[in-house]
Amino acid sequence: MSDTLRTTPLHALHNELGAKMVPFAGYEMPVQYGLGVMKEHLHTRAAAGLFDVSHMGQVIVRAEGGYEAAARAMETLVPVSLLGLKENRQRYGVFTNDEGGILDDLMMANRGDHLFVVVNAACKADDIAHMKAGLPGCTVEEITDRALLALQGPQSEEVLARLVPDVTEMRFMDVGVFDSPYGALWVSRSGYTGEDGFEISVAADRAEAFARDLLADEAVEPIGLGARDSLRLEAGLCLYGHDIDSSTTPVEAALEWAIQKVRRKGGEREGGFPGADVILEQLENGAPRRRVGLRPEGRAPMREGTGLFDAAGDDEQIGRVTSGAFGPTIGAPMSMGYVPADKTQTGTVLYGDVRGKKLPASVAQMPFTPARFKR
Template sequence: MTDAPKRTPLFDLHVELGGKMVDFAGWEMPVQYPMGIMGEHNQCREKAALFDVSHMGQVMLKGENVGEKLEAICPQVFSSLKEGKARYGFFTNDAGGIMDDLIVSNAGDHFFVVVNAALRHQDIPHMKASLEGVEVTEIFDRALIAVQGPSAEDVVGGLCPAARDLKFMETAIGDIDGVACRISRLGYTGEDGFEISIPKDKAIGIARAFLAHEDCEPAGLGARDSLRLEAGLCLYGNDIDQTTSPVEANLSWAIQKRRREEGGFPGSARIQKELAEGTMRKLVGIRPEGRAPARQGVEIQNLGGDTIGQITSGGFGPTVGGPVAMGYVSAGHDRPGEKVNLIIRGKAQPAEVVALPFVTQNYKR
């Protein structure tokens, strides 16, 4: 017998709004609403969309020198992360692969960490075992809502004026309808927006208040995936995994200079070597020339018929107006403009290597 999927605090609202519910990482989540994936995608690009991301793991780290201790298991600099600032990071394993990617925020008296839903069972024991003297507490009594898009500041700021003052990758406690919420200016769509941690018994009321804004509509997992793909953002389990190094995945920007030079994190020997000498493969953007989308697992060949890589994520890009994909190709084939073939249902389909992202990211710096 398998466990029944868990439900987020917003489940009843999803059903009321006509959400099509699916099992995702052990959670019953809306893949789309009556507006449809294309409409929800465009809503986020043009106005604002509300996503339920309560399935993500929310974790509180308390103790002395938490940032410094995190540096033993992550290649990022966290010891000097200022209060009110958030940073993208990842756990690496001893082979230099990525165990999971995450957002770490300095919340003042503790660090607030958000990990991927499917990996909380790995990440939380990993932190408990590795962070000596740090109290690691998973938060089960809060929902997590993302409001994303060019109108997100008006939607959230209309209820919490202090949110307007936050810049990209900043976080603060704000009052929304009399409820203390953690508001972080970040997201997974390439658009400006916020992720808001809310007491679970207040989540539906606050979600309704956001959705009452004329520019805000609900959006599901389908639009979230097409938005992040157009923005060139990696999905754990597709574009990055335990075998992928940050250098291969074009995530070197997330390793600060001191850590690149000093090392001292799991897998640092491989990662420092790749930073210095390059990698055997690289994550690239791919634009199929036809209308057929290239899904995960599609083989990439050079024009001579040799296999040079594989698609890791792909689908239709509504903003781009055609299919878009990401995948790994052998070193030397990663330059934008290189013509390749994608083997889709046994037939070679022409495509081109392109620079990421497909759509310009619109964060508020």
């Protein structure tokens, strides 16, 4: 580990905007701006928020045989149908290990002649090494000269369309390349807040001008990592290294929806990814534990690491909270965590150990706030 933090192309702008900067995944990143976490969160749900996610890894995978060959190779690393992914569409998935655990979660897009991948900042060096080793015949190129911005919230379409009119044609999980005053923008209609929105890759030397023009719109506020975390948690989305990691399988993590039928037992391209034996068996029979949402009673948040118990008087811990915070939109605390398979029913009351007191929390549906994607 180096002591020197990396910075993104928007670093000077963050400072100018009065951001509080913190170390995150080897980068110096804005955790909040002047509004503070709570108002930034609420503003994103009400209007539009601009996030700098340039620390994430942008990777292009190419093969001699074009997208199809790259997709076929990549399917050996992820339990996802990439051959079934149409041009200019994107899919969520996970890299798995031989035990069925999750190495990282990522987005993968069919960009016609190549596969475009976005991975988590903390995992990107490992992910790229993993792809280079695991994708023979492919070239794996990390894109280091582009920033990545996310514009999220109900007004994000209106805002972005003022600069790039054609984005109104996109639906949730569409991707496209658009000419703009900021050069070619690689746009996907997606994000990690549960809101409609876009992730936009822009040349590093045009990123600040682009961000300034977005922020000039009165609907847009800059949003830091603090609100990004509470937004994704309200949306029921996993944070790698917390809710999912190399010891949790996609079935335990309740991510079955990300594994298409064609890669499951009896499917045309059944298995063929690391840990397939474990994951396919769990898809059939379930896993011993499962990620669920929890709504604590009262206002006290049950944070990451909180032990979960079957009854207030029990000493035997049965589960653990992996993310927990106060949800500004729901006006109440919310958590997610792992519990035994027979405790996953909505409404099941469990007890979380908060500062030595066992406080009740009910298993709850996720997302905690309804998703508002443009399907």
